[in-house]
Amino acid sequence: MQVEFLPVPEAAHLLRAMPKAFVPSFFCKEAYALAYTEGKVFAGMAHDGNRLHALVYLYEGPRKCFFSPRFLTFGGWEGSARLSLADWQQLLQRTLIFLEGQGAAVWQVACPPDFYPLYTPPAGAWQALSRRVQIVEDLCHYLRVEDRPLRALMSRGQRRYLHMPQRKDWQLHRRAAALTDWQEFYALLCRNRQARNIPLSISYERLCRSVNIAQEALQVFELRDAKGALLAATLALRVHPQVLYYFLPACHPLYYAFSPMVPLLSAMYAYAREAGISYVDLGISSVHGVVNQGLSVFKERMGAMRSIKKTLIISI
Incomplete structure (x- = not known):
C-alpha cells in the first residue's frame, strides 16, 4: 500500500x-x-x-x-x-x-x-x-433511529411539548439549505447565544461557506408563528450516510418556556426514519470534559443514549 x-x-x-x-x-x-x-x-x-x-x-x-x-x-x-x-x-x-x-x-x-x-x-x-x-x-448523546416515533422514547414530561405548535398556531417547516434565509437564521442564533451568555464560535461568513459545501446534505428545521416570524430553528447535517448531526439549535429567548426544540427534534427524527438514517447525533454535552448537566438531562429525557467523543492532542 x-x-x-x-x-x-x-x-x-x-x-x-x-x-x-x-x-x-x-x-x-x-x-x-x-x-x-x-x-x-x-x-x-x-x-x-x-x-x-x-x-x-x-x-x-x-x-x-x-x-x-x-x-x-x-x-x-x-x-x-x-x-x-x-x-x-x-x-x-x-x-x-x-x-x-x-x-x-x-x-x-x-x-x-x-x-x-x-x-x-x-x-x-x-x-x-x-x-x-x-x-x-x-460526553455526547445520540438517538438510535427505530421503527417508531420519537415520542415513544421520550419522557412523559417532554411529550407535552410536542403539541405546542398546534396549540400556538405555529408552523413547523423543513427547508433545504438553498431555500433558507441565512441572515435571519444567524440573527436568531446570535440573539439566543447572547441571552444565554454563550460565545458564538461560528461567524456568518463561515456559516455560509459551510452551507455552500454541504448543499443537499444540510436540512433546516424551523418553527414560525402565524405571522411568519422565526421562533426557533436548528440544522441537520448528514455527516455520514447513516448519521444525521443536530447542531446550532437556536430559540428566541421569549419562547424558552415552550421548549420548541422538542417538536423540532421530533421532526428531525421522523426525517431520519424516512431517509433510512440509523443515528441522530445530538452533539457533545460537555466542554473539555466538564459536563453540562442541564443539557445532558434534556437529551436523555428525549430518549438519547450516552457515548464518548475523544479529542487527541499529540506532541510532535
Missing part, C-alpha cells in the same frame, strides 16, 4: 480518479478541505494504485498546530475494513513523520463518537505512538 501526503490541490487527481474502498464521512469531501485555505491543507492518502483505502486531511492552524479537521465535529484517518492494526499504526507513524517535516508542534484530532459506523484507527494504534498523547473525553 502506498502512502502519500500532498497539498490538497496536488492530490486532487488521485482523490478524483480512485474510488474509495470505504464509506466516507462528510468531512472526507474534497470540497470541504479546499474551502479552508487559512494555512496549508494536506491530504494523506493510503492506496494501492486503484482504490483509496484510507484518507486524512491535515489543516495548519496557529502556532504550528495541525488539526483534523480544522473546524466542525470530527476528522482523522478514515479507512476500510481491510486495514489491520499494523496498517493503522504505520499510517499514524507516517503522519507524525510528515508533520515533523512541516515543523509542526502538535496534531489535534477530533475523533468521531464511539457509535459512528466508521473505520478509524483503534485505540491500540494511538497507544502505540512513540509520542505524548493527551486524550480529552467529552
